[in-house]
Amino acid sequence: xxxxxxxxxxxxxxxxxxxxxxxxxxxxxxxxxxxxxxxxxxxxxxxxxxxxxxxxxxxxxxxxxxxxxxxxxxxxxxxxxxxxxxxxxxxxxxxxxxxxxxxxxxxxxxxxxxxxxxxxxxxxxxxxxxxxxxxxxxxxxxxxxxxxxxxxxxxxxxxxxxxxxxxxxxxxxxxxxxxxxxxxxxxxxxxxxxxxxxxxxxxxxxxxxxxxxxxxxxxxxxxxxxxxxxxxxxxxxxxxxxxxxxxxxxxxxxxxxxxxxxxxxxxxxxxxxxxxxxxxxxxxxxxxx
Amino acid sequence: xxxxxxxxxxxxxxxxxxxxxxxxxxxxxxxxxxxxxxxxxxxxxxxxxxxxxxxxxxxxxxxxxxxxxxxxxxxxxxxxxxxxxxxxxxxxxxxxxxxxxxxxxxxxxxxxxxxxxxxxxxxxxxxxxxxxxxxxxxxxxxxxxxxxxxxxxxxxxxxxxxxxxxxxxxxxxxxxxxxxxxxxxxxxxxxxxxxxxxxxxxxxxxxxxxxxxxxxxxxxxxxxxxxxxxxxxxxxxxxxxxxxxxxxxxxxxxxxxxxxxx
Numbered sequence: 001x002x003x004x005x006x007x008x009x010x011x012x013x014x015x016x017x018x019x020x021x022x023x024x025x026x027x028x029x030x031x032x033x034x035x036x037x038x039x040x041x042x043x044x045x046x047x048x049x050x051x052x053x054x055x056x057x058x059x060x061x062x063x064x065x066x067x068x069x070x071x072x073x074x075x076x077x078x079x080x081x082x083x084x085x086x087x088x089x090x091x092x093x094x095x096x097x098x099x100x101x102x103x104x105x106x107x108x109x110x111x112x113x114x115x116x117x118x119x120x121x122x123x124x125x126x127x128x129x130x131x132x133x134x135x136x137x138x139x140x141x142x143x144x145x146x147x148x149x150x151x152x153x154x155x156x157x158x159x160x161x162x163x164x165x166x167x168x169x170x171x172x173x174x175x176x177x178x179x180x181x182x183x184x185x186x187x188x189x190x191x192x193x194x195x196x197x198x199x200x201x202x203x204x205x206x207x208x209x210x211x212x213x214x215x216x217x218x219x220x221x222x223x224x225x226x227x228x229x230x231x232x233x234x235x236x237x238x239x240x241x242x243x244x245x246x247x248x249x250x251x252x253x254x255x256x257x258x259x260x261x262x263x264x265x266x267x268x269x270x271x272x273x274x275x276x277x278x279x280x281x282x283x284x285x286x287x288x289x
Numbered sequence: 290x291x292x293x294x295x296x297x298x299x300x301x302x303x304x305x306x307x308x309x310x311x312x313x314x315x316x317x318x319x320x321x322x323x324x325x326x327x328x329x330x331x332x333x334x335x336x337x338x339x340x341x342x343x344x345x346x347x348x349x350x351x352x353x354x355x356x357x358x359x360x361x362x363x364x365x366x367x368x369x370x371x372x373x374x375x376x377x378x379x380x381x382x383x384x385x386x387x388x389x390x391x392x393x394x395x396x397x398x399x400x401x402x403x404x405x406x407x408x409x410x411x412x413x414x415x416x417x418x419x420x421x422x423x424x425x426x427x428x429x430x431x432x433x434x435x436x437x438x439x440x441x442x443x444x445x446x447x448x449x450x451x452x453x454x455x456x457x458x459x460x461x462x463x464x465x466x467x468x469x470x471x472x473x474x475x476x477x478x479x480x481x482x483x484x485x486x487x488x489x490x491x492x493x494x495x496x497x498x499x500x501x502x503x504x505x506x507x508x509x510x511x512x513x514x515x516x517x518x519x520x521x522x523x524x525x526x527x528x529x530x531x532x533x534x535x536x537x538x539x540x541x542x543x544x545x546x547x548x549x550x551x
Binding site for chain 1: 290291292296297300304307308311312372375376377379380382383384385386387549
């Protein structure tokens with residue numbers, strides 16, 4: 001069904017208090033609506049509250065306030081039915097270091113036993129690209145392979161929603177691209193994917209929609225192409241005239257350049273036309289520019 | 290439909306055993322440490338405690354009983370906080386698996402390790418120190434239920450206690466002293482009836498004293514029962530104490546068990 005909500009969050013808040021550090025507001029009132037079948041990215045710098053938010057949605061953490069519904073259930077009030085809810089979600093945590101002494105296929109096929117409607121473990125191992133490492137011990141895997149195994153364990157139960165917390169941290173560029181393809185395929189199978197990342201290019205490459213989170217607040221939700229009004233931002237045109245630099249902003253840069261060209265009778269000295277890059281917009285949003 | 294909790298527990302048991310067997314250090318420690326202790330004590334104390342009862346014979350009973358405490362309670366109360374640190378439990382928490390399945394898996398691991406450990410201890414004792422093995426079917430049966438119930442009791446208490454250490458690094462320092470003190474108080478290293486009365490009474494509150502006594506009833510001649518503090522093996526009392534602790538431990542474990550750090 002189109003536009004059906006997979007995750008719905010209203011006014012979510014969470015504050016950590018510790019004796020050593022006093023209290024720190026991790027999540028300061030977040031609203032989110034994730035539609036079934038989309039890849040939704042939560043983008044933000046380290047410490048912005050991404051993991052806290054996701055772990056509340058996954059049922060790992062209590063919240064202080066607000067309403068949360070994941071697949072129609074409140075993760076903080078699952079009661080005796082919690083298995084049925086967990087049966088429908090898949091979780092890829094930020095960092096894991098377990099089951100070192102087992103092989104890839106032993107681990108994946110074992111986890112299949114936990115679910116009522118698991119996928120075939122061989123085909124899951126194939127999908128995440130670990131065919132060659134099937135019989136290898138987990139301790140011998142590289143960081144990227146380890147992460148692929150984490151995804152395999154996240155999807156073995158055939159989940160409707162897959163949570164991915166900073167899935168490609170520490171990957172080399174080639175491994176990241178391969179990983180992105182894997183995630184897109186999972187979306188194309190009809191799964192909803194919620195991922196957190198602090199990489200702008202990852203959100204841009206993968207997400208159908210992005211929420212930018214800064215200091216526990218969402219500053220914008222949009223498609224990657226429209227982020228920060230990028231699509232409508234004015235272009236800046238600059239050139240050299242009478243020995244000094246001239247600059248104008250315009251919604252119609254091509255027309256301005258044509259006028260200038262006519263004025264100068266051809267080439268315009270030191271002409272540049274700049275649209276703000278996504279990176280500029282993002283850095284401005286998170287207060288780094 | 291939900292996968293069967295007990296079946297998943299047994300599958301977890303298989304996986305736990307596989308992981309255990311692949312950690313050479315833990316296998317060597319679990320299997321060889323009791324044998325080494327028997328070798329040391331058996332070599333030092335050569336005398337007889339009673340006609341036909343060597344110290345080794347007495348000590349093997351204590352070693353098997355404390356093996357149950359080491360392999361179950363001590364091992365799990367240290368290992369589970371480490372599994373929390375490594376994220377093993379956090380990952381499980383995110384799946385539909387029941388804590389009961391996890392508990393069953395641990396109990397199967399402990400029971401299996403015990404069987405192997407007891408086998409090694411008896412073979413070594415019989416070969417080098419003239420250990421007499423149980424000589425009646427009744428004794429073998431009693432031996433079997435003591436190992437089974439002892440494993441379950443020790444496992445569940447280890448799980449319950451695993452909530453106490455804050456993390457894996459500190460776990461051993463919290464758990465090991467408790468086990469060592471109980472071993473001294475419960476008549477593992479010394480003849481129980483020669484211990485001060487307050488020590489005996491304190492030890493009687495905990496399962497190890499009763500397990501040790503039960504193992505003596507399996508390995509020592511019937512006549513030795515008169516040398517016990519109660520002048521009898523007190524078999525029904527042993528069963529009751531172990532069952533009470535198992536029930537208590539289960540309630541505690543279900544209440545206190547944490548999948549991850551707070």
